[in-house]
Amino acid sequence: MTRPVVHIVGAGLAGLAAAVRLIDAHGPAGVEVVVYEAARQAGGRCRSYYDSALGMVIDNGNHLMLSGNRAAMGFLKRVGGLGAVSIPARAEYPFADLATGERWTLRPNAGPIPWWIFVPGRRVPGAGWRAHLGLAALLRGGADRRIDAVMSCEGVAYERLWRPFLLAALNLDPAEGSTRLAGAIVRESLARGGAACRPVVADGLSAALIEPAIAYLAARGAFVRLDHRLRAISFDGERAAALDFGDARAKLGPADQLILATPAPVAQDLLPGLTAPTRHRAILNAHFKLAPPPGAPKILGLVNATAEWIFAFENRISVTVSAADALLEHGREALAERLWADVAKAYALAKPLPSWQVIKEKRATFAATPEENALRPGQDTRFANVTLAGDWTDTGLPATIEGAIRSGERAADLATQALKGQARRAGDGSTAAQESFLENPRKKRGNP
CATH class of the missing domain: 3.50.50.60 (FAD/NAD(P)-binding domain)
Known part of the structure; x- marks a missing residue:
């Protein structure tokens, strides 16, 4: 048969x-x-592709996975792709505030009981431990609502932690986002502890x-x-x-x-x-042909900047901006200069704009409302x-x-x-x- x-x-x-x-x-x-x-x-x-402007293989966008993504990790293991990703031993997320110059590193502990929020050196500076419980409201379930209907979308902890986290996960202004979708992300990452939150970055998608x-x-x-x-x-x-x-x-x-x-x-x-x-949100990615400075973290989150996340690869520096619809009308060179200014400030580089590529994904994701x-x-x-x-x-x-x-x-x-x-x-x-x-x-x- x-x-x-x-x-x-x-x-x-x-x-x-x-x-x-x-x-x-x-x-x-x-x-x-x-x-x-x-x-x-x-x-x-x-996907990745050879970019003739840069003379190298780049990704069409920067995609971050987490160690707790069971399907993604299982897929990588099954097809033999684990050797092409970087997975740190611990969950650590360095940040820089380009307006104030402050720098800090979020260090969630491995287990599900979040004792890290009681340790000043592990949490957001300027925010007490109670402010770090803001996402707890997303775990209550119930009808799907806007996020700003169940939690405060202002304050130091929100601007320096919850907004970057939710913006990257949902690809839209978190205030208008879906509590059901945001809650699912929290349950499978932070609620399970740092062991599920280690960043997994592909060295080429x-x-x-x-x-x-x-x-x-x-x-x-x-x-x-x-x-x-x-x-x-x-x-x-x-x-x-x-x-x-x-x-x-x-x-x-x-x-x-x-x-x-x-x-x-x-x-x-x-x-x-x-x-x-029927509604979608854009993502903006930029790639710069320059090796990152020695000691640069694999991922660096930015606050008070146009660039939101900087990814350091062996021979290039890449930037991602989520919910980037308002930036699409700008010319590519103007965007490259604007994003490079953020990178140069974050890395303390006194270098002119290197060779670059800007990729606009107009319909990158559906609007997670x-x-x-x-x-x-x-x-x-x-x-x-x-x-x-x-x-x-x-x-x-x-x-x-x-x-x-x-x-x-x-x-x-x-x-x-x-x-x-x-x-x-x-x-x-x-x-x-x-x-x-x-x-x-x-x-x-x-x-x-």
């Missing part, structure tokens, strides 16, 4: 996580897995997450077909029947499954009646053989690497359940992935 095929549309982290999960669950002999990607490179919004996953899949017989943009899905009743790639077409047999791991607007164009978040969170769809659909994946689906988390990977694994589990239910009835219409395409040499480029 021909193996059932699981077609995965989208080779971002959600799609790759789904493919890895399926291969692990079924083995190459149990199911055919084929991943399609519209671009000529896998990774979606989490593709090297850590994407390339190992592609190699893992190729070694196990899965197919990743780049430069395949899905134009339309044909339906037969409540089932997806065929995928139209313009000059190639894939038929879905009665046992075959489809996982849509595309951005929300693409999924809405392909699936009739699908609801999804209560209203937009309510629009996120579940991962199953009304179509019997179609499942959704992506950080914009209802993962219970904001749009993060962790949420993307969890969504992919959940979609794979749903597809596996459907495959088990149809195992005895799969037959005549099931088509092997290698036979699903019209012959087209151009479309085969980039396959592993």
Whole structure:
């Protein structure tokens, strides 16, 4: 009997996580897995590329993971990407206030009882221990509300700790953010103690997450077909029947499954009646071709600056600004100069603007408000053989690497359940992935 095929549309982290999960669950002999990607490179919004302006490989953005991100850490371990990330032994977050010149390092203790807030050298200067309990209100559960409805969004502890933390997690002004999403982040990080809060920084997103996953899949017989943009899905009743790639077409047999791991607007164009978040927030990233000064921390948080986080790599300095919509109208060179001024001040550098690259992600994440969170769809659909994946689906988390990977694994589990239910009835219409395409040499480029 021909193996059932699981077609995965989208080779971002959600799609790759789904493919890895399926291969692990079924083995190459149990199911055919084929991943399609519209671009000529896998990774979606989490990728590296060679930048000709800098003459080096850079990431399209700076993505921070935490040691407590169980899905992300499990994925890295499974595909062999742990060697390309940096994980410190302890949770330490150095900060600099560029207005006052003050510097401090947050040092949460490893366990869940937060005794660190009683130690002045471990907490925010100028704020007492009671002020460090501000996020406790987010752990109460209940209806999803704006954050400013349950906790104070002012004061020293808020400006120097909670605002940077929530802004990075939610990618919007924390005051308007969702208590449900913020509470989920707190429960899985600070509430579990510093052991779950160690920063995990990829020394190249593709090297850590994407390339190992592609190699893992190729070694196990899965197919990743780049430069395949899905134009339309044909339906037969409540089932997806065929995928139209313009000059190639894939038929879905009665046992075959489809996982849509595309951005929300693409999924809405392909699936009739699908609801999804409609408002988004931008992220701004800048890369400077200059080795950081000796002793520079891997991550440095900034207060009273345009730049919010500085990442120190071997041969470059990178900057991230969340909720950056107001900055998008500025020219790239003006932004580079503005952000470099912050970097130079933070590092005490008397150097002119080095070679730079500025990347504007206009629709980086959905707006993590209560209203937009309510629009996120579940991962199953009304179509019997179609499942959704992506950080914009209802993962219970904001749009993060962790949420993307969890969504992919959940979609794979749903597809596996459907495959088990149809195992005895799969037959005549099931088509092997290698036979699903019209012959087209151009479309085969980039396959592993």
